[in-house]
Every structure is written in C-alpha cells, then in structure tokens.
Amino acid sequence: MTAAGFHPLTVADVTPLTADAVSIGLRVPVALAGTFAYQPGQHLPVRVPPALLPPGAAEERRTYSVCVPPGTAARDGLLRIGVRRVEGGALSTHLVERLGPGDILEVGAPTGRFVLAPGARHVVGIVGGSGVTPVLAIAGELLATDPAGRVTLVVVNRTAATVMFAEELADLKDAHPTRLLLTHVLTREPQTAPVLSGRPDAERWKLLLDGLLAGAPPVTGWYLCGPRDLVTAARAAVLDRGAEPTEVHVELFHAGDPPPVPAAAPGAAGAxxxxxxxxxxxxxxxxxxxxxxxxxxxxxxxxxxxxxxxxxxxxxxxxxxxxxxxxxxxxxxxxxxxxxxxxxxxxxxxxxxxxxxxxxx
Ligand SMILES: Cc1cc2nc3c(=O)[nH]c(=O)nc-3n(C[C@H](O)[C@H](O)[C@H](O)COP(=O)(O)OP(=O)(O)OC[C@H]3O[C@@H](n4cnc5c(N)ncnc54)[C@H](O)[C@@H]3O)c2cc1C
Ligand code: FES
The missing domain is CATH 3.10.20.30 (Beta-grasp domain)
Known part of the structure; x- marks a missing residue:
C-alpha cells in the first residue's frame, strides 16, 4: 500500500554519472502531471517501503532535488533526480546500487522554496557535490526561458571524476556559451589556476568571485547548495560583497547531527x-x-x-x-x-x- 501523500512512480532508467552517483528517470502518468508540476529547484520526498530494504529495515524517507528544468520533464514525461551514494547511507545505497528500470519508487509532490525568483536575470550558483542538482534545473530554466538571462556557476568537487552531471553541465555551456560562465573548483586535484584547486576559504572565495563577476551585470539571485561548511563559507563571502540577504538562497542537504529539539516548556506536556x-x-x-x-x-x-x-x-x-x-x-x-x-x-x-x-x- 502506498503511504498517504505518496504515489508509485515507475523507474524508467538509472544512468551512472560517476562511480558513486546515478541519474534516475521517473515516469509520471498523465493523470499525475498536475501533482508533479514543479518549479526548478524544488525537491521530492521519496519513500522506500520496508519490503524493498534489507531485512529488518524500517521505512526510509529522504529528499531528492529535481535536476532538469520543467520543460525537459514535460517533453519526455520523466522527472529526473540525481543521487550520490553516502557512505553507509540506507536509502542512497539502495538507489545507487540496487534500483533498476521497472522498479517502483513512492514519491511525494514537489516542494521547497529554493526556487528561481521571478524576474531573475543574473543568477550565481555555488554548489558542492550533489548540491549541483537543484541548481542545474534553475540554470537550465533561466537560460532556456530568458534570452537575456545569465548564469555564473561555480561547481566544487574533490576531483574531476566525481563531478555529477559533468556532461550535462558541458552541454549547457555549449548551448549558451556567452550566457553561462561555468567554473569547476577541485579540492583534491591540481588545476592550472591555483585559485581553482583546494578547498575554498574566505580569501579564495573573494579572489574567485572578484574574478568571475568583474564587469558582469548585477547579480539578482545567489543559490548556494552543498555541504554545510562550503555553503557557510560561500554565504559569508557573498554577503561580504554586499549581496542583499533576501537574494541569497541556501539549501543544505545534510547538517550533521542536529541538536535535540528543545525540551517541552513546563505545562506543555499534554498540550x-x-x-x-x-x-x-x-x-x-x-x-x-x-x-x-x-x-x-x-x-x-x-x-x-x-x-x-x-x-x-x-x-x-x-x-x-x-x-x-x-x-x-x-x-x-x-x-x-x-x-x-x-x-x-x-x-x-x-x-x-x-x-x-x-x-x-
Ligand atoms: C532539500 C534536500 C535536497 C536533497 N537533494 C539531494 C539530491 O538531489 N541528491 C542527493 O544525492 N542527495 C540529496 N539530498 C540528500 C538526501 O536526502 C539524503 O540525505 C542522502 O541521500 C543520504 O541518505 P541515506 O539514507 O543514504 O543516508 P542516511 O542513512 O540517512 O545517513 C547515513 C550516514 O551519512 C550521513 N549523511 C546523511 N546524508 C548525508 C549527506 N547528504 N552528506 C554527507 N553525509 C550524510 C548521516 O549523518 C549518517 O551518518 C537532499 C537533501 C535535502 C534536505
Ligand atoms: S522533515 Fe525535513 S525539515 Fe522537518
């Protein structure tokens, strides 16, 4: 039985992206097209029932961002997500290692407010690892729908071999050579420009953004997504440059071990x-x-x-x-x-x- 708010979607394809990441195409029946209409940047709750997990495992729910612009999904009827396997991760391991075409995933309606703001013209994306997924959809949408739209995208990964959607990023660049500025930073692999190698700290972020944004039109939206450390450092650098806090959008995929929920106030037990x-x-x-x-x-x-x-x-x-x-x-x-x-x-x-x-x- 499908859990409340979830719909069984058939897996159309599972395509390897890197040694530990896949792209998953999910077929949306015509009757559910409205339920699964989304804004670029939104994510989907995914539920794997216990029957599909190792014996003894409970139901697992996680969130995955749609990684293609709505126009692409409307054309082929596929919602697409990109999943990287997390070491010891229950659901990502299942999705990356065991899922195949024809399998069923229980998926809830798209949600989230990390979306392309109306009227955006020049968007800067700063993403790390699997954090590229929502920004790929945002960038694709802006470039496809606004002939004057521009995207400056900084993609941070350990090595070139671990870049998720490297081909799709290169294709987007080829399709919009003058309006997409794509820069890869590799934290564990040397590149010709020293600023593009190693973990970016405050000084490197300043150098990098100064270089990339010199002479560019004003930025109308900043989209930061990835591991907590990277996003925190990038946000500080962006605010330092005078970005409006309301134009800086942040999405974390994982925040470490969250502190406990506050104890109930006196008298609130029984609220x-x-x-x-x-x-x-x-x-x-x-x-x-x-x-x-x-x-x-x-x-x-x-x-x-x-x-x-x-x-x-x-x-x-x-x-x-x-x-x-x-x-x-x-x-x-x-x-x-x-x-x-x-x-x-x-x-x-x-x-x-x-x-x-x-x-x-
Ligand atoms: C809004 C949102 C959008 C997301 N979009 C995507 C996406 O598009 N692609 C994608 O691959 N993931 C995405 N995630 C992360 C995803 O939801 C899961 O958290 C991730 O797949 C790990 O789940 P798991 O069951 O494999 O790991 P778990 O079994 O939950 O955790 C196993 C261990 O890994 C640690 N851990 C959990 N998640 C992460 C992480 N992301 N990075 C590092 N360590 C972690 C845990 O603390 C634990 O120690 C998104 C998360 C959010 C909140
Ligand atoms: S369930 Fe994810 S923020 Fe509460």
Missing amino acids: TITARLGGRRTTVTAEHTDASVLDAVLRVRADAPFACRGGVCGTCRARVEDGEVAMSEQWALEPAELAAGYVLTCRSRAAGPRLELDYDA
Whole structure:
C-alpha cells in the first residue's frame, strides 16, 4: 500500500554519472502531471517501503532535488533526480546500487522554496557535490526561458571524476556559451589556476568571485547548495560583497547531527495541538514520548508531510496560528518565513498548553 501523500512512480532508467552517483528517470502518468508540476529547484520526498530494504529495515524517507528544468520533464514525461551514494547511507545505497528500470519508487509532490525568483536575470550558483542538482534545473530554466538571462556557476568537487552531471553541465555551456560562465573548483586535484584547486576559504572565495563577476551585470539571485561548511563559507563571502540577504538562497542537504529539539516548556506536556492539513482540522494531545510536534501530529494524521526529520528539507513546515513553539536549530526556513510565523514541526515542541498550526498556509 502506498503511504498517504505518496504515489508509485515507475523507474524508467538509472544512468551512472560517476562511480558513486546515478541519474534516475521517473515516469509520471498523465493523470499525475498536475501533482508533479514543479518549479526548478524544488525537491521530492521519496519513500522506500520496508519490503524493498534489507531485512529488518524500517521505512526510509529522504529528499531528492529535481535536476532538469520543467520543460525537459514535460517533453519526455520523466522527472529526473540525481543521487550520490553516502557512505553507509540506507536509502542512497539502495538507489545507487540496487534500483533498476521497472522498479517502483513512492514519491511525494514537489516542494521547497529554493526556487528561481521571478524576474531573475543574473543568477550565481555555488554548489558542492550533489548540491549541483537543484541548481542545474534553475540554470537550465533561466537560460532556456530568458534570452537575456545569465548564469555564473561555480561547481566544487574533490576531483574531476566525481563531478555529477559533468556532461550535462558541458552541454549547457555549449548551448549558451556567452550566457553561462561555468567554473569547476577541485579540492583534491591540481588545476592550472591555483585559485581553482583546494578547498575554498574566505580569501579564495573573494579572489574567485572578484574574478568571475568583474564587469558582469548585477547579480539578482545567489543559490548556494552543498555541504554545510562550503555553503557557510560561500554565504559569508557573498554577503561580504554586499549581496542583499533576501537574494541569497541556501539549501543544505545534510547538517550533521542536529541538536535535540528543545525540551517541552513546563505545562506543555499534554498540550492540545490542532493541525489544519488538506483543509481538515485535527486535534491531538501531545504526549511526553513525542520528540516533536510532528510526532504528535503523525499519530492522528499519517498524511502529515515530512522527510528528513532533521531541519534541512523544510517539508514539515507549518504556520503557527495560535500559541507558541520552542524550535531548535534549523536550516530550511528563510528569515521572512520565520517572521511570518512558519516553523519546522520536526524541530519544534509546544511551548504552552495550546497550539494551532496550519500546514496548508
Ligand atoms: C532539500 C534536500 C535536497 C536533497 N537533494 C539531494 C539530491 O538531489 N541528491 C542527493 O544525492 N542527495 C540529496 N539530498 C540528500 C538526501 O536526502 C539524503 O540525505 C542522502 O541521500 C543520504 O541518505 P541515506 O539514507 O543514504 O543516508 P542516511 O542513512 O540517512 O545517513 C547515513 C550516514 O551519512 C550521513 N549523511 C546523511 N546524508 C548525508 C549527506 N547528504 N552528506 C554527507 N553525509 C550524510 C548521516 O549523518 C549518517 O551518518 C537532499 C537533501 C535535502 C534536505
Ligand atoms: S522533515 Fe525535513 S525539515 Fe522537518
């Protein structure tokens, strides 16, 4: 049986990209075309039921970014994701090593706000490893739909052999030679320009961005995606150059071990949580065994959205309509969303006797 909010999609192809990464094409039935319409940069929750995992494994859910622009997906009817195997990773190992054409993956509707802002003209992408996936879709979309659109893309990897979508990046460059500036930085392989070799630190980021952006039109959007260290350093460098914080978009794929969700405030055990989801309101009483608001809501609403449970994917976002939460460190919500009252339910606990949330907001 497919879990609530997930749809069985047939795997059309699994194409090796590097020794440890694949591109996976998923066939979307015509009847689900609307459900799977997406904006470039969005990601999909993927669920692998226990039956397909090694004996004893529980259901696994993870998030993967769509890596082609919507026009491409509309043409061939395939949603495409790119997956790199993480050492010891439950789902990425399954997807990279065992998945094949004809297999079924349970996939939820696209979500996420790491998307191409309307009116963007010159976008800079700074990506590391598998972080190239959403930015490949963003870059492809801008270059295909706006004849004046420009992309400056810095792709950081250990070696040339580990670059995911190297061919697709080269093809994009060939198709738009004057509007795409593509630069590869290799942290463990020498290149002719020293600034392009080794792990970029603050000084290198400055040199690199100064060089790449000299004489270029103003940047209208910065898209940073990859490992936490790389994204943190790149964000600091970009803000240092005077970028508007609202134009700097960040997506982390993994944040290390997240700190625990704050302990419930006194009196909050037994809090009444009301959640509006899919237009329906449901109420549940928080139990002391609930590690988060999400846990409580899931007991009564199996369709409550979530994927990473670690504060990075943003799938579990809801807006607080009444009451308060205590939320621990998170990496998915932008300052404007926080100011508007959005929280990540996987990182929050009720901080009072009553809490009302709107997942539909
Ligand atoms: C918004 C978003 C979009 C994403 N898009 C993509 C994508 O397009 N392609 C892609 O390959 N991945 C993507 N990811 C990462 C993906 O969701 C999984 O986290 C990743 O595949 C690892 O899952 P796993 O089950 O194999 O590892 P797990 O079994 O969850 O973890 C195994 C070990 O690896 C560590 N770990 C987990 N994830 C990572 C990571 N990404 N890097 C380093 N160490 C890690 C864990 O701490 C643990 O020690 C995305 C994540 C998010 C939040
Ligand atoms: S489930 Fe990913 S941020 Fe909450």
